[in-house]
Amino acid sequence: MSRAPLLALCAAALLALAGARAHAQVKVGFILATTGPNASIGVHYHNAIGLLPKTLGGQPAEYVFLDDQSDATVAVREARRLTQEDHVDAIVGSTSTPSSQGIIEVAAETGTPQLAMAPIVIPPDKLPWVFSIPQPVPLMLEAVVEDMKKNGVKTVAYIGFSDAWGDVVLKGFEADDRKLNAGIKLVANERYARNDTSVRPQVIKMIAANPDAVLIGASGTPGALPQLALYDSGYRGRVYHTHGAINREFLRVGGKAVEGAMAPTGPLIVAEQLSPDNPIKKVATDFDNTYEAVYGKDNRNAFAGYTYDAWAVINAAVPAAMQKAKPGTPEFRRALRDAMETEKNVVGVHGIYNMSREDHSGTDARARVMVKVVNGNWVLMQ
Numbered sequence: 001m002s003r004a005p006l007l008a009l010c011a012a013a014l015l016a017l018a019g020a021r022a023h024a025q026v027k028v029g030f031i032l033a034t035t036g037p038n039a040s041i042g043v044h045y046h047n048a049i050g051l052l053p054k055t056l057g058g059q060p061a062e063y064v065f066l067d068d069q070s071d072a073t074v075a076v077r078e079a080r081r082l083t084q085e086d087h088v089d090a091i092v093g094s095t096s097t098p099s100s101q102g103i104i105e106v107a108a109e110t111g112t113p114q115l116a117m118a119p120i121v122i123p124p125d126k127l128p129w130v131f132s133i134p135q136p137v138p139l140m141l142e143a144v145v146e147d148m149k150k151n152g153v154k155t156v157a158y159i160g161f162s163d164a165w166g167d168v169v170l171k172g173f174e175a176d177d178r179k180l181n182a183g184i185k186l187v188a189n190e191r192y193a194r195n196d197t198s199v200r201p202q203v204i205k206m207i208a209a210n211p212d213a214v215l216i217g218a219s220g221t222p223g224a225l226p227q228l229a230l231y232d233s234g235y236r237g238r239v240y241h242t243h244g245a246i247n248r249e250f251l252r253v254g255g256k257a258v259e260g261a262m263a264p265t266g267p268l269i270v271a272e273q274l275s276p277d278n279p280i281k282k283v284a285t286d287f288d289n290t291y292e293a294v295y296g297k298d299n300r301n302a303f304a305g306y307t308y309d310a311w312a313v314i315n316a317a318v319p320a321a322m323q324k325a326k327p328g329t330p331e332f333r334r335a336l337r338d339a340m341e342t343e344k345n346v347v348g349v350h351g352i353y354n355m356s357r358e359d360h361s362g363t364d365a366r367a368r369v370m371v372k373v374v375n376g377n378w379v380l381m382q
Helices: 003-022 039-049 072-084 097-110 124-129 137-150 164-179 200-208 221-232 248-258 267-273 281-295 302-322 330-342
Strands: 026-032 059-067 090-093 114-116 130-132 155-161 185-192 213-217 238-240 262-265 369-374 377-380
Touching: 026 039, 026 072, 026 302, 039 059, 039 248, 039 281, 039 302, 059 072, 072 090, 072 097, 090 097, 090 302, 097 114, 097 124, 097 130, 097 164, 114 302, 124 130, 137 164, 137 238, 137 262, 137 369, 155 164, 155 200, 164 185, 164 213, 185 200, 200 221, 213 221, 221 248, 238 262, 248 369, 262 267, 267 281, 267 302, 267 369, 267 377, 281 302, 302 330
Parallel strands: 026 059, 026 090, 090 114, 114 130, 155 185, 155 213, 213 238
Antiparallel strands: 262 369, 369 377
């Protein structure tokens, strides 16, 4: 066969494939950390993918998973692969704040909706393409500050990751303190890396400041490290965490040292303890039962729930997007983005989502509860 007919045949084949994709399933790419320091939470996001319906908005769905190895540079590279090679209709990820922040640039550049699975700060110029599924940090820490104020806490020592997550938590706490006029003084500000094995020097400084309470801005099993050191040093004051600490591995690693630890979380983790009229209770309870049927009793996980909520938000938006374009096209990605901004009262396991053009989180106080570790389990605080 001569070169010209061969090229024409290849071009026709490529066009046929593109046409088939434009009329086929909705394709979603997941970038999650299932190896590296963030693996203790990333595996649960990943576990939930296998429990998702194989449809989105009534259309066949394909889920593509890539591991970012807890590395923001890898996350960006994988986002480019998903958009340039897999031509996904949306990106879900990643599972850490630094990696999620990195993917933002790719989402905006390629016009692909991103549903971040870790709390992030979205730059105004990137807002059109980026959504945040986890509850905003200020929303969650507002419950922490309220509890501190109610219990007479006047001084707090802070220790958090030495990255974007540690910064976001501290800024959120300080903003909520001002908002609620709590008058809480920060007497220590310490940081540590996610892969550190000791924080004893930082803890010694914190205890020397004699705080009424400690706030830990970390996540997963590395989040237990400061409380282990505090316990070993004899500290028995109030210790607060963020929703980044809510998983079984945190309890296992922390053991008796994390008894009494308090944190805000979504309703999923204590679904059965919610009031009967809570609109999230049934969806959350059903998800817990499904997850534990596969992964074992008492293995429910808040992070797995964020995967479901990302699916729920996309699922609600697909029918409207399908009326304007076919999956696999720039027009569909844009229509999907627009629909996510307009669909209302999407019930997830962590909250009820009402996105808008100005608000790409869409959750309110119904998306948070305060929990406490009692006898090795998270229990709803009344």
